[in-house]
Amino acid sequence: MPRLLPYLLLLPATAFLCLFFLYPFVQVAHDSVMRGGVYTLENFTRMAGHWKFSTAFWNTMLLAAVVVPVQLAMALTMASIVTKLQRGRSSILYIFAIPLGISDLAAGLIWLSVFEQSGFLNSLLVGLGVVDRPILLLGYQNTWVIFIAIALAEVWRATAIMMVILVAGMGLIPKEYGEAADVFGASRWQKFRRVTLPMLKPSLQTALILRVILAFEVFAVVVALGGTQLPVLMSETYHWQFAMQERGVAAAYAMVILAVSVAFTILILRLLHVPKGARV
Amino acid sequence: MAVIEIKQVAKNFGAFTALHSVDLTIADQEFMVLLGASGCGKTTLLRIIAGLETPTAGEVWIGGRRVDHLPPRERGIAMVFQNYAVFPHLTVFENIAFGLRMKKMDQAEVTRRVTRTAELMHIEQLLKRYSGELSGGQRQRVAVARALAMEPDVILMDEPLSNLDALLRLEMRAELKGVLAESNTTTIYVTHDQVEAMSLADRISVMNGGRIVQAANPVEVYRNPAARFVGSFIGNPPMNFLTATPVGPGKWQVAGQTYDGPHAQAAEFAVRPEDLHPADHGLPAEVRVVEPLGPHTLVTTTVAGQPFRAVLESTLMPRPGDVIHLAPVPDRIRWFDPATQTALC
Ligand SMILES: Nc1ncnc2c1ncn2[C@@H]1O[C@H](COP(=O)(O)OP(=O)(O)O)[C@@H](O)[C@H]1O
Ligand SMILES: [Mg+2]
Numbered sequence: 001m002p003r004l005l006p007y008l009l010l011l012p013a014t015a016f017l018c019l020f021f022l023y024p025f026v027q028v029a030h031d032s033v034m035r036g037g038v039y040t041l042e043n044f045t046r047m048a049g050h051w052k053f054s055t056a057f058w059n060t061m062l063l064a065a066v067v068v069p070v071q072l073a074m075a076l077t078m079a080s081i082v083t084k085l086q087r088g089r090s091s092i093l094y095i096f097a098i099p100l101g102i103s104d105l106a107a108g109l110i111w112l113s114v115f116e117q118s119g120f121l122n123s124l125l126v127g128l129g130v131v132d133r134p135i136l137l138l139g140y141q142n143t144w145v146i147f148i149a150i151a152l153a154e155v156w157r158a159t160a161i162m163m164v165i166l167v168a169g170m171g172l173i174p175k176e177y178g179e180a181a182d183v184f185g186a187s188r189w190q191k192f193r194r195v196t197l198p199m200l201k202p203s204l205q206t207a208l209i210l211r212v213i214l215a216f217e218v219f220a221v222v223v224a225l226g227g228t229q230l231p232v233l234m235s236e237t238y239h240w241q242f243a244m245q246e247r248g249v250a251a252a253y254a255m256v257i258l259a260v261s262v263a264f265t266i267l268i269l270r271l272l273h274v275p276k277g278a279r280v
Numbered sequence: 281m282a283v284i285e286i287k288q289v290a291k292n293f294g295a296f297t298a299l300h301s302v303d304l305t306i307a308d309q310e311f312m313v314l315l316g317a318s319g320c321g322k323t324t325l326l327r328i329i330a331g332l333e334t335p336t337a338g339e340v341w342i343g344g345r346r347v348d349h350l351p352p353r354e355r356g357i358a359m360v361f362q363n364y365a366v367f368p369h370l371t372v373f374e375n376i377a378f379g380l381r382m383k384k385m386d387q388a389e390v391t392r393r394v395t396r397t398a399e400l401m402h403i404e405q406l407l408k409r410y411s412g413e414l415s416g417g418q419r420q421r422v423a424v425a426r427a428l429a430m431e432p433d434v435i436l437m438d439e440p441l442s443n444l445d446a447l448l449r450l451e452m453r454a455e456l457k458g459v460l461a462e463s464n465t466t467t468i469y470v471t472h473d474q475v476e477a478m479s480l481a482d483r484i485s486v487m488n489g490g491r492i493v494q495a496a497n498p499v500e501v502y503r504n505p506a507a508r509f510v511g512s513f514i515g516n517p518p519m520n521f522l523t524a525t526p527v528g529p530g531k532w533q534v535a536g537q538t539y540d541g542p543h544a545q546a547a548e549f550a551v552r553p554e555d556l557h558p559a560d561h562g563l564p565a566e567v568r569v570v571e572p573l574g575p576h577t578l579v580t581t582t583v584a585g586q587p588f589r590a591v592l593e594s595t596l597m598p599r600p601g602d603v604i605h606l607a608p609v610p611d612r613i614r615w616f617d618p619a620t621q622t623a624l625c
Contacts, residue, residue: 179332179366184379184430185353194381198369277410278369 032251043248047240047256057256058229063147063232064215067154071211074155075162080192082163083170093167096160104157108224111153112138115145115225138225146226153221158214162207169203170196201272208268213261233257282343282356282466283308284329289338291324291490298324299490308481311460311467312495315477316487317513322470323362323438325487329468330436331355335370343433353382358427360437364419365412372422373407374399379430400459401563417448424456428463435460437469441476453479474514478502486510486565493497503622505614508548508621517553517578517589521616522563524549532615535563539613542624547615553578554588556614562607565590581606 035042046247047053082092099107114120115137122134177199181191197204219234228235233253241250283465284306291299298321306312327333329340331352340348346405347355358379365373374381376394385393398404411419420440426434440456441449457480460467471477477484478498485495494503494506505511511519524532524539524547532541535550541547556562565581566586576591579598583606590606600606615624 076538081408109288174363176361176365177367179352180359180361180367181378182332182352183330183357183359184426186384187353187382194378195367199367201369273408274369278410279412 013199018032028251028254031247032255035248042148043246043252044198044255046246047249047252052231052236053196056233059147059230059235060216060218060232060260063151063154063218066151066210068215069076069210070151070155071159071215074159075166075207078159078163079170080196082167093164096163098160099157100160100164102157104218105220105224105256107153107157108221111149111156111221112224115149138229139270140229143230146230149225150218150222150230153225154215154218157221158211162211165203165207165210166200169200172203173199192264201274205268205272209265212264212268216257216261216264233260283341284434284466284468285339285341286329287339287341289325289328289335289340291321291328291333292336296467297490298431299328299335302492304485304492306466306468309464309466311457311469311480311482313475313477313481313484314468314470314487315514316472317483318472320487321490322472322487326436326438326468326470329434330357330359336474356433358430358432358435360423360427360435360440362438362440362442364411364423364443366414366419366426370410372403372409372411372414372428375411375422376407376425376429378426393429393431394425397429400428401425401455417444417452420444420452424459428459431463432465433463435463437467437598439472442473444473449476455596456480474516478514486513486521488513503612504623505550506623508616509549511550511552511614511616514554517591519550519552519614520583520588522583522586522588524550524615529574537561537563540609541613542615544615544617544624545625546618547586548618550614550616551608551612553589553591555609556592556606557609558592558596559607560605562605563588565604567600567602567604567605570598570600572597579604 032043033039033041043117051098078096082089085092102110112119116122117134117136119137121137122131125131126134138149139145173196177195178191181195186194217234218232219238222230222232228239231239233256237250237253237257240246240253284304284307287300289302302325304312309382314325315448316322326335328335328348329342331347331350335348339346342355342357342533366372366385367378369522370378373394376397377390380390380393394407395404398407401424403418403421403425406414406418406422411422414422419512421442423440433499441452444452453476469477469480479499483497484501485492486501487493488507488509493613494501494505496509501510502514505514505519508521512521522534524534524541524542526546527533527538530543532539532547532549539549541549563583565579565583567579567581569580571578571580572594575594577594577596579590579592581588581590581604588606592598616622617624
């Protein structure tokens with residue numbers, strides 16, 4: 001009995017996951033290859049054939065490609081600074097973690113209030129006399145402003161989660177390694193590059209996978225700031241599911257997001273792989 | 281060429297004083313051992329010399345240059361850490377090469393130095409491995425090789441052998457002594473193990489409570505402890521101490537026996553257990569425990585109610601309860617001032 005007990009205790013959670021996660025997942029996978037009661041790839045051809053697909057795909061990729069590296073650099077810098085603090089470390093962490101407590105839609109709305117025609121940015125520009133009257137920043141003529149606004153909102157919203165993971169990871173690196181690097185002549189940059197970064201690989205893996213997957217699922221911020229001006233994979237999924245009532249095509253989109261996420265997860269795991277003997 | 285001068289170095293951690301104004305000069309190419317019980321400030325002093333800790337007061341000079349405001353890498357030192365700090369993400373080769381790479385030394389020279397030090401430490405067959413694939417002893421060798429490869433003026437070692445098992449420690453001790461004697465470095469070696477200190481040191485600095493109580497060569501430290509603490513810390517079993525009462529100028533009575541001693545108000549009599557032999561007239565000692573140790577017999581007794589040990593020839597086998605008379609070798613008797621706990625002469 002004592003040997004079975006752990007499994008028994010895990011049973012409810014496992015059952016819950018199977019029921020509410022695995023089952024819908026299988027359902028969606030099934031839906032994506034089912035059309036009119038027959039198995040077919042037509043959902044995928046319809047999806048790929050629509051002019052918005054490649055725009056949505058590349059917008060998503062481009063956003064991730066811009067946002068994630070910026071967040072990584074910022075999170076690493078912030079984590080390095082926070083780790084060195086003697087006092088006030090937890091207060092700073094709490095402050096940095098505030099955006100984590102805000103939903104992505106709320107985050108989008110906050111940045112909308114900055115960028116919209118009657119927003120803070122326009123008031124500031126008018127106040128400074130840079131422009132005569134408020135300009136339409138988030139219009140269809142300049143999608144790049146929308147893109148920048150979304151990127152900013154994403155960086156603002158989700159850098160802290162990476163930082164928190166990296167701070168925890170840096171805390172796990174024994175102090176002696178940094179001291180050895182100091183004694184053996186490493187400059188600050190060399191110490192970071194040659195000692196901290198390689199030893200941080202496991203945390204970097206976690207942080208990057210989490211962030212990249214979330215970046216591929218970007219939705220509420222995009223909708224809040226861009227409406228339909230800047231289609232991404234997730235907004236297209238929503239569009240096909242609810243506006244077009246095309247379950248199958250929406251499911252196909254979901255499968256694309258899944259495939260991209262899995263591919264990048266494997267890539268990150270490979271790139272940041274730590275050989276067995278080289279672990280701490 | 282690197283003389284190390286430590287001038288009035290003090291260190292406080294908050295309200296706690298870990299080092300009280302330490303003064304110490306270490307000669308070029310000298311092997312200096314910092315010896316003391318755990319918590320006496322050895323590591324703190326070593327870390328201040330390394331630049332990993334800033335002194336609260338005082339100066340550190342290495343090779344005629346004041347270094348206490350310089351970062352570790354500008355001090356011309358290398359260090360062997362207690363837990364080795366061999367980088368887990370680098371191979372043995374890259375670990376040994378670490379300091380050389382930081383200096384951007386060219387590859388040929390790096391290979392030459394790594395190969396040479398690896399041979400010196402007998403780890404040339406491990407160069408491709410990661411530290412996770414090494415035993416404690418092998419990691420220790422890598423840590424020493426990494427320091428030697430720098431060809432530094434000064435090598436600092438913090439209890440480098442304390443994590444090894446007894447046999448390996450003995451082997452490494454002899455090897456370290458050989459290797460370091462051949463290099464031209466000044467060495468500061470921290471340990472709490474007096475045998476290690478004795479066997480390695482040119483000079484030993486005995487530390488107690490954040491102070492250096494005596495800095496002298498091993499024989500001197502053993503024979504002529506500058507303080508009662510040194511006598512009681514060094515030697516196994518430690519020095520014996522007995523109260524003495526003055527019975528005339530320079531004459532002292534100890535447990536009914538009269539000995540020549542210092543001209544002082546008060547004094548404590550001290551003698552090492554090895555410097556006693558049974559005689560017709562001597563300190564009357566009541567035998568408590570007899571421990572035959574092979575070459576010698578360790579006899580624990582009480583003299584005038586005070587604990588007293590003697591190391592006697594193994595042919596002598598007193599029994600518990602016997603009263604034997606122990607005569608000290610006259611020129612090995614030492615006297616300490618009971619007030620200051622320092623040696624009297
Ligand atoms: N960073 C620190 N903060 C507070 N106290 C410390 C710190 N480092 C050392 N100490 C204290 O200073 C004393 C000396 O420590 P240390 O130099 O490590 O002793 P040793 O190496 O001789 O065992 C100890 O009592 C220790 O508790
Ligand atoms: Mg120590």
